[in-house]
Amino acid sequence: xxxxxxxxxxxxxEKWYSYWLKHDxxxxxxxxxxxxxxxxxxxxxxxxxxxxxxxxxTIQDVLVRRARMKGKNACWVPGTDHASIxxxxxxxxxxxxxxxxxxxxxxxxxxxxxWEWKEKYGGIILEQLKKLGAxxxxxxxxxxxxxxxxxxxxxxxxxxxxKGLIYRGIRMVNWDPQSKTAVSDEEVIRKEVNQKLYYxxxxxxxxxxxxxxxxxxxxxxxxxxxxxxxxxxxxxxxxETIMADAAICINPNDERYVHLHGKSVYIPLIHxxxxxxLDEYVTMDFGTGCxxxxxxxxxxxxxxxxxxxxxxxxxxxxxxxxxxxAQILIGVDRFAARKKIAVxxxxxxALEKVEDYKSQxxxxxxxxxxxxxKLSMQWFCKMGEMAKPALDYVLNGEIKxxxxxxxxxYRHWMENVRDWNISRQLWWGQQIPAWxxxxxxxxxxxxxxxxxxxxxxxxxxxxxxxxxxDPDVVDTWFSSWLWPISVFGxxxxxxxxxxxxxxxxxxxxxxxxxxxxxVARMIMAGHEFRGEVPFKxxxxxxxxxxxxGRKMSKQLGNxxxxxxxxxxxxxxxxxxxxxxxxxxxxxxxxxxxxxxQGSGFAxxxxxxxxxxxxxxxxxxxxxxNSIAIDWFASRFDQALGQIEDNFAQYRLSEAxxxxxxxxxxxxxxxxxxxxxxVYQHPIDRATYTATIQFFENILKVLHPFMPFLxxxxxxDELFGxxxxxxxxxxxxLPVIGEINARLLSEVETVKExxxxxxxxxxxxHIADKExxxxxxxxxxxxxxxxxxxxxxxxxxxxxxxxxxxKVEGAISFLASTDEFYIPFKEEINPVAERARxxxxxxxxxxxxxxxxxxxxxxxFMSNAKPEIIEIEQRKKADAEAKLQIIQKALxxxxx
RNA sequence: GGGAGUUUAGCUCAGCUGGUUCAGAGCAUCUGCCUUACAAGCAGAGGGUCACUGGUUCGAACCCAGUAACUCCCACCA
Numbered sequence: 001x002x003x004x005x006x007x008x009x010x011x012x013x014e015k016w017y018s019y020w021l022k023h024d025x026x027x028x029x030x031x032x033x034x035x036x037x038x039x040x041x042x043x044x045x046x047x048x049x050x051x052x053x054x055x056x057x058t059i060q061d062v063l064v065r066r067a068r069m070k071g072k073n074a075c076w077v078p079g080t081d082h083a084s085i086x087x088x089x090x091x092x093x094x095x096x097x098x099x100x101x102x103x104x105x106x107x108x109x110x111x112x113x114x115w116e117w118k119e120k121y122g123g124i125i126l127e128q129l130k131k132l133g134a135x136x137x138x139x140x141x142x143x144x145x146x147x148x149x150x151x152x153x154x155x156x157x158x159x160x161x162x163k164g165l166i167y168r169g170i171r172m173v174n175w176d177p178q179s180k181t182a183v184s185d186e187e188v189i190r191k192e193v194n195q196k197l198y199y200x201x202x203x204x205x206x207x208x209x210x211x212x213x214x215x216x217x218x219x220x221x222x223x224x225x226x227x228x229x230x231x232x233x234x235x236x237x238x239x240e241t242i243m244a245d246a247a248i249c250i251n252p253n254d255e256r257y258v259h260l261h262g263k264s265v266y267i268p269l270i271h272x273x274x275x276x277x278l279d280e281y282v283t284m285d286f287g288t289g290c291x292x293x294x295x296x297x298x299x300x301x302x303x304x305x306x307x308x309x310x311x312x313x314x315x316x317x318x319x320x321x322x323x324x325x326a327q328i329l330i331g332v333d334r335f336a337a338r339k340k341i342a343v344x345x346x347x348x349x350a351l352e353k354v355e356d357y358k359s360q361x362x363x364x365x366x367x368x369x370x371x372x373x374k375l376s377m378q379w380f381c382k383m384g385e386m387a388k389p390a391l392d393y394v395l396n397g398e399i400k401x402x403x404x405x406x407x408x409x410y411r412h413w414m415e416n417v418r419d420w421n422i423s424r425q426l427w428w429g430q431q432i433p434a435w436x437x438x439x440x441x442x443x444x445x446x447x448x449x450x451x452x453x454x455x456x457x458x459x460x461x462x463x464x465x466x467x468x469x470d471p472d473v474v475d476t477w478f479s480s481w482l483w484p485i486s487v488f489g490x491x492x493x494x495x496x497x498x499x500x501x502x503x504x505x506x507x508x509x510x511x512x513x514x515x516x517x518x519v520a521r522m523i524m525a526g527h528e529f530r531g532e533v534p535f536k537x538x539x540x541x542x543x544x545x546x547x548x549g550r551k552m553s554k555q556l557g558n559x560x561x562x563x564x565x566x567x568x569x570x571x572x573x574x575x576x577x578x579x580x581x582x583x584x585x586x587x588x589x590x591x592x593x594x595x596x597q598g599s600g601f602a603x604x605x606x607x608x609x610x611x612x613x614x615x616x617x618x619x620x621x622x623x624x625n626s627i628a629i630d631w632f633a634s635r636f637d638q639a640l641g642q643i644e645d646n647f648a649q650y651r652l653s654e655a656x657x658x659x660x661x662x663x664x665x666x667x668x669x670x671x672x673x674x675x676x677x678v679y680q681h682p683i684d685r686a687t688y689t690a691t692i693q694f695f696e697n698i699l700k701v702l703h704p705f706m707p708f709l710x711x712x713x714x715x716d717e718l719f720g721x722x723x724x725x726x727x728x729x730x731x732x733l734p735v736i737g738e739i740n741a742r743l744l745s746e747v748e749t750v751k752e753x754x755x756x757x758x759x760x761x762x763x764x765h766i767a768d769k770e771x772x773x774x775x776x777x778x779x780x781x782x783x784x785x786x787x788x789x790x791x792x793x794x795x796x797x798x799x800x801x802x803x804x805x806k807v808e809g810a811i812s813f814l815a816s817t818d819e820f821y822i823p824f825k826e827e828i829n830p831v832a833e834r835a836r837x838x839x840x841x842x843x844x845x846x847x848x849x850x851x852x853x854x855x856x857x858x859x860f861m862s863n864a865k866p867e868i869i870e871i872e873q874r875k876k877a878d879a880e881a882k883l884q885i886i887q888k889a890l891x892x893x894x895x
Numbered sequence: 896g897g898g899a900g901u902u903u904a905g906c907u908c909a910g911c912u913g914g915u916u917c918a919g920a921g922c923a924u925c926u927g928c929c930u931u932a933c934a935a936g937c938a939g940a941g942g943g944u945c946a947c948u949g950g951u952u953c954g955a956a957c958c959c960a961g962u963a964a965c966u967c968c969c970a971c972c973a
Contacts, residue, residue: 006935190971197973236973249973286972298973360971408899409968416969512967543967580921581907586900587966589907597922600935607933614932654909657921669937679931755939761927762939768930796930847916854914859953868914875915 003613007606007709009570009599016711017130025068025729026135028075030501036067036074037505039484039535040136041518042144044083045122046090051544051552051590052511053125054132054562055582058575059541059652060509061134065704066647067506068135069733075502076135077487078126079142082118084429084476085179085366091117091428107427107471114428118143131563133571133707135729142487144479145430152491153430153479154446156529161444165382166422168434168442172299173421175374176364177320177334181425182378184475184517188362188371197357198239198342199288201231201350202248202265205273232260232276233352235287237359238297239345240337242267243326245274246301246310247293252278254289268350269341270327277308299373312375318425320372334372379423379432379472383524387417390523393533399523400537402650406512413516420521422475429473436468443467481521484508484534491529508535515540539650542587552590565595572706573599579656579705601660602709605702608668611676612691613718618682624789628674629690631747634740635666636697641736643701656705663698670751674790692719697734749780750787752815757795760811760822771798775807777819779881784818806892817881834893841886848879 020026028035038060043053060076068074091114092102102110126141142149160166173182234248245267250257264273281304282291295305296314305312315326320334328344329337345351362371391414393399394407401407423432435451436442441458445451448467455462485491490499504526510519519538526534544552544559552559565574576598582588623629639662646655675691677683696719703710707729713719714728753774761768774797776784784791788800807821814820854860854872861869 003932006933234973238973281972283972288973291973294973300971300973359973405900412898412969516968586908591907593922594907596935603935604933607936609932611932649911651909653907657909660921668933672932673937676932758938759940765927768928768938843916854953857953860914861953863953864914871915879916 003610004606007570007599007602009572009602009708010567012712013131013133013571013708016708017133020135020711020727020729021138023725023727025727026076026137027139028073028137030497031073033071033073035502035506036064036072037077037502038064038075038507038509039077039487039505040079041508041510041514042079042081042142042480042483043125044086045080045118045125045143046083046086047080047125049125049128049132049562051559051562051578052541053129054565054574055541055544055578055588056509056511057129057132057134058578059539059582060507061132061707062575062579062652062704063507063509063539064135065707065729066733068729069700069703069731071732074135075137075140077140077142078129078134078136078138079140079483079487080122080126080144081476081480082143082145082429084424084426084473085176085181085183087114087118088426088428089179089367110427118145128563131566131571132575135707140487144476144483148489148492149479149482149486150430152482152486153474154433155491156482156525157430157433157474157478158444158446160381160528165385166379167382168377168379170375171378171380171421172302172373173376173378174362174364175318175372175376176367176369177316177318177372178364178367178369179426180318182374182376182421182423183364183366183371184421184477187365187517189365190360190362192358193361195237195357195359195361196342197235197237197287197355198345199233199235199352199354200239200242200268200292200345201233201352202268202292204230204232204260205264205266206230232257232265232290233288234290234292236292237357238294238338239341240322240329240334241294241297241315242292242341243270243272243322243328244294244296244313244315245272245292246295246305246313247274247277247308249277249279249282249291249293249304250289251280251282251284253280254282254284256289268348269344277310279304279308296375297373302373302375314375316372316374320369335370378421379434379470379474381420381422381478383417383419386524386528387414387520389527390414390520393523393527399533399535402537402539406515406540409512410515410520414520420475422478423470423472424475425471426473427471429476430479432470432472432474434470436470437462438466442470477517477521480518481525482529484522485525485529494530503530504533505535507537507539509539509541511543512540513543537650542582544590545587546590560592565592569595569599570602570708572602572709576601576656576660576705579653582653601664602706604664604668605698605706605709605713608663608672609695609713609716609718611672612695613716615677615688616682617685617688619685621682621684623684623686625675625684625687625690627743627786628671628790629687630740631743632666632671632694633690633737634744635671635747636662636694636734637737637739638744639666640701640734641739644736659701659705663702667694667698670794673794695719699728700731700733703728703731746782746787747790749782749816749818750784750790753784753791753820754794756813756815756820757791757797757822760813764811764824766824768796771796773797773799773823775801775803775810775821775823777803777806777821779817779819779885782816782818806888812889814882814885817878817885819885830893834890837886837890837893841883841890844879844883844886848876848883851876851879 040060041056064074064076094117095102095113157166174188176183232248248265250260260276261278263276265276266273282289293301293304293310295302295310295312297316313325315322316334317323322329322332322334322337324330329340332340342351363369364371391411394401394410401410433446434442434444435448435455437455437458443451443454445454448464451467452462452464455467482491484505485499485503488499488502489496490503508519522534526532546552546558550558569577574595577595580594580597581590639658642658643655646658675687699710699714711728715722757772757774766772774791774795778784785802791797792800806819807823810821810823812819812821851872855876
């Protein structure tokens with residue numbers, strides 16, 4: 001049987017993923033083992049896999065697989081989020097393509113289409129995750145609109161309403177005229193936009209002039225012909241809202257406008273009279289110092305209007321067109337109206353000037369439409385009371401944020417939390433369980449029947465026909481905040497075996513941008529509904545950016561297709577690639593070359609396997625490699641400790657790098673080269689057995705990072721017969737053994753010797769093939785003869801022996817404090833040799849000087865810790881010893 | 896405007912309580928090797944004013960103050 005020259009991921013991945021599924025390795029049911037639980041941040045059903053998902057799910061899979069291999073009962077619950085706004089938008093678009101308008105459909109008809117869409121496309125992203133190797137318990141797959149999850153949403157709504165935490169109120173909301181729904185503050189993205197600042201003149205009503213002189217109000221309609229043009233000028237970016245003005249506000253301290261106190265002005269074009277009001281809110285040196293107050297279309301104006309009891313005139317329809325209250329341009333879209341009104345104002349002589357102006361504008365995260373501040377009746381959830389315990393969990397460390405720099409951000413947000421607008425003007429989602437009565441009251445109930453019962457308590461005469469359910473649905477986050485509880489059925493049956501076993505979950509892996517609207521709210525829900533935290537650790541991943549630091553997005557087209565990457569580099573290669581550049585909590589500058597490095601690593605392992613696989617064993621041979629075996633055993637355990645430590649601190653990319661170097665450098669470049677038999681020669685049994693054991697342990701350590709390759713190799717006959725269910729995925733990680741520190745350190749010196757020999761070959765142009773002689777004069781006490789075989793093999797040394805005196809006519813170097821000589825026929829250039837030695841001497845003298853400076857410094861000696869002083873003294877002795885050797889060499893050279 | 900973070904080699908990042916020859920790793924680069932596992936390889940080498948300025952300390956990449964650049968969050972003047 002011939003082995004492929006390189007690792008071929010494709011068949012391997014398909015084969016083992018279905019094998020794992022077939023044997024239920026991802027499946028978890030409560031048992032006596034310690035649980036390890038992760039609930040997936042449910043991707044939108046509309047979603048397709050992007051690089052952010054790749055990173056996020058790679059990390060989760062690494063954590064889950066590692067937990068499984070540490071003997072825990074690992075459970076990773078997958079699922080999707082119904083994403084009301086995004087999905088409804090997709091469904092509306094799909095219907096439009098089919099020539100159907102949402103407006104022509106009844107709610108049940110629309111929902112039927114939506115479900116049809118969900119069934120067809122909703123599972124795509126989960127299928128894509130399988131390509132990555134995600135070891136989710138697919139039998140537990142949940143959807144935020146599953147019957148039981150929806151029921152939990154309704155029940156919690158009722159519960160919170162009863163507690164007085166949910167209320168209905170008029171609020172200025174962020175209105176998305178495109179999706180015709182309110183969106184939360186967090187879903188509004190502010191961008192700087194080039195705009196125009198329009199300076200508009202409002203004629204002052206003359207009859208209230210203090211001189212008593214009266215003027216026809218008509219005069220104000222035409223400023224150009226007015227004899228005494230008496231007007232004020234306001235600056236606005238939104239001239240189309242002047243018809244909604246309720247007042248003009250000036251600062252009472254503004255001396256320029258004292259004459260306007262108590263006056264009224266005419267709104268241009270429609271000639272409605274509005275008062276001039278005084279409030280210090282107005283900044284005198286901004287614009288003209290006169291502010292138009294438009295309570296219906298600006299949050300601050302609304303508050304100002306409340307304060308001054310101004311009427312609210314809403315001139316916009318839900319779709320952003322002007323309504324009849326505007327009196328003019330009725331039915332025209334707000335942006336078209338802006339242009340038209342500028343022309344009209346110009347014609348009326350009311351437009352003083354137009355300036356370019358930059359300002360921040362809110363855009364809907366989901367539809368990218370310009371957000372319209374709009375007054376509307378909405379449902380709210382009070383946050384203050386719930387935020388307190390949720391903040392405490394994080395501050396007292398019951399929930400750890402990784403990295404912890406996010407604690408400050410979290411606290412800042414929780415201390416300034418605002419009530420949560422939970423209603424959305426959509427159909428896709430859980431409909432708000434509120435029924436309105438003809439008298440304007442409402443009842444909250446689980447369903448229509450119970451609502452009627454409630455209604456009859458108010459008035460027995462009410463019938464089912466009198467009840468109208470609120471058409472809105474709850475915010476998507478109002479279902480996903482329950483996710484860690486609801487996926488385990490913790491609402492329907494709060495004492496069931498699953499929730500008792502798996503909850504609280506262990507780690508949550510998510511993006512920092514949803515720390516507030518998802519993570520914080522899950523913590524609130526956890527406290528409110530179960531009295532405990534929903535998870536213990538929150539690992540916050542970075543944003544995946546391209547090399548130029550731009551966020552990867554569809555719009556920019558700078559995001560590679562993850563499935564293409566997997567096809568090209570293999571899932572293992574991509575997983576390694578993602579982790580190589582992903583420090584926790586920091587953004588990662590992703591570049592495809594990391595995946596290349598990942599697949600190169602897979603190939604390296606594959607080739608190491610090929611080498612070992614090709615060996616023939618001869619049982620009659622003695623074991624010449626016991627030192628190498630002992631060394632690697634210690635080195636492996638040492639690395640295992642570092643890896644464990646890095647995992648404990650969630651430094652996944654560090655843990656991967658430790659593993660990478662262990663495999664590539666220690667195992668392949670050093671160990672295998674030490675023990676590799678000469679071509680076509682057999683190997684002894686002891687070395688062979690030890691090597692296979694090492695390899696097997698390496699596969700285990702690698703498995704969480706590279707599940708497919710490791711599983712593939714694991715089943716090779718090289719590693720012996722395995723029962724069908726004995727898979728790498730469920731193997732137990734090796735336990736750290738005793739580490740021989742002396743051996744590790746001596747081998748480091750031996751490596752140094754080999755490096756020096758190789759370096760000598762390079763600089764003296766001696767071919768690698770040409771064997772050399774090596775002599776050592778030991779000062780350190782290291783018994784180099786022990787390492788003779790290794791040195792001979794890796795340095796291509798034909799004769800290695802110890803000497804007691806300096807060797808003449810040889811190339812020399814120092815390793816530790818030991819002197820090494822390579823007898824070499826080429827005449828040594830005494831000038832160059834002297835220069836080399838002088839350079840080294842100079843360096844050592846400088847070094848010694850700094851050490852001595854410390855040691856002769858009284859304050860150092862009295863302040864520094866004893867172990868530090870001891871180290872310094874050892875450094876001194878070491879340097880002095882080396883100096884002596886070099887000085888002697890220099891002296892000899894002078895002779 | 897308020898808050899947080901970042902700044903270390905060409906790139907991506909470590910550097911944990913201030914103290915080891917502490918200035919590191921991987922990638923990239925350069926040089927030499929097509930040595931029977933791997934050229935997706937092997938061996939070797941070069942590369943840094945630790946953003947800047949000052950301070951504390953026996954000692955600073957690390958602590959403090961200030962400055963600059965970049966990033967994110969929050970609020971927002973029409």
